[in-house]
Amino acid sequence: MSTSTISPPVRSESAIEPLAPPAGVRQEGYYGLPFLKRPLWGWEISLYFFFEGVSSGAFLFFAMAQLFGGRRHRGLVAASRYVACAAMLPCPLLLIKDLGRPSRFLHMLRIFKWRSPMSVGAWALNVYGQQVTLLALAELSARLPWPIRPLLRLIPERLVMLSAIPFGLTMMAYPGVLLETTSVPAWSKTRFLGPLIAASSVSTAAAAVSLAVPRRHSEVEIMGQIAHGVEAAVLAAYLREAGPAARPMTRGRHAGLFWAGAVAAGILAPMAMSWGKPARKRRVLSSILSLAGGLALKWVLVHAGRDSALDPEANRHASRAGASAPGWSAEHH
């Protein structure tokens, strides 16, 4: 293309009329259409985040109780091992079901990529899943007949448990980072989703373990309450930092599930019910509420992302130019 100037037509004094917008026209957006695509994750990923949270939280209880606890924590160690394994089992199935081409799940393990939280998570689940399964089998070995028992006795329990700690922590930490590392306004305008999902993992795991363990362990209940406290604080920090980007959660069609399910039933009620010395019935109810609330939180987080990406105003707001993000705009030049 040549860049030589075009000679002006004779009839016009101003040569070529500049194509400026007509006076008074300042449109916002394009026919009310969003420019982002909605994320395609739905019920599978909501459930996956819930189950992998319960599993990694329970593993944490098991590992810490075994490393730092005493003889009286023996029952707790066994129960949390089983919970960690049982909650892990549906995870790969949910992830495979979620894929557009489930037969290609193994392509996830073609490469490893630090840059991609999904790659980190897929590898972490792969290793962690096997470790937790081995640990549950080792726990089970005493109840199994010959020849399985001597075989399972060969599992180097302590080594497996120690090597699983970094993978368990990654499983707790990565779901929030995965959501934050996107362009979806409700997920990306914050650093608190990671801590939120990690704290929710611990609180739901505490609830699951306390339902599974035959004897009452005050440490698990205290840990559950601490995790609920962290959850509440981090959730408040998230709502503050994300600002209008969090609206699909707090005001949209998931608002009921968010406020009544995740906040009231999942965090506030179990905290309120912990006052005094709760009777067994109250503790069971509190655990069930914690689990239901944790599931509601993940459901709302995942589904609100869809609404957030389809909101043209949220799209524009999240990508507005500022001091840290100059962008490319007419005013810039």
Next chain:
Amino acid sequence: MSADLLDFWKSPEPPPEREETGFFTDTTLCIGCKACEVACKQWNQLPSDGFLWTGNSYDNTVALSSTTWRHVAFVEQFDGDGHAPRWLMMSDVCKHCVQAPCQEACPTGSLIYNEFGNVYLQQDICNGCAYCVAACPFGVLDRNTEDGLAHKCTLCYDRQKDGMTPACAKSCPTESIQFGPIHVLRERAKARVEELQARGETDAYLYGAERAGEYSELNSFFLLKDRPSVYNLPEAPRRPAAHLKRNWTASLMAAAGLAAVSAVLFGMNR
């Protein structure tokens, strides 16, 4: 057999680097003929998206999708006071970011930079995890319901390999879509903006020709006449992976902190 097994572990030699190429879409030259949309569909054998009247000017395509890799946007500007109206048209396409969020997100290695520096999605590797769909700040990537895989503009990789111009640029009758070595395009685009500015079109500017904060330059960039949002483009796209360190730190610290607290609790009551 044994040779095959050994080959499995060897990664194939990538093709030698070629001159980096891209698109410069000069929207002031676009006449809205949609030849690019048609040429793209024909060459890449993309199916029809159905017949839809949107009522949004002449834009019945709506947006880029897994089966639409060029999309002409139409903006009509009237003020209702009898001033001359203005019509803006822009042929939108994948931005082929120099540092692409979709490529960074892809866990399978399906999304790569090919030898021309274009962002290319390897269809036989993609497993439809849809992370790229959520990562792209321009809403380019989309997963198809028929095959469950993500699809996007290839910058006519196959044509380029044979030394041909991509179908859309080839079919564009006004040279609104220009294809070539990226450094040539960037120079030409700058000259074009200067030319327009000298003529009094002071609102002409380049979108994506250079790096802006955390976001890289685009190898498919645009000359625009109004704010980006008017064309349904983000003003300042975020690069998700730029915040990885901060996000991982906060999240791992929370997880490790909770682990430490439970260790103390169990240790105190042993």
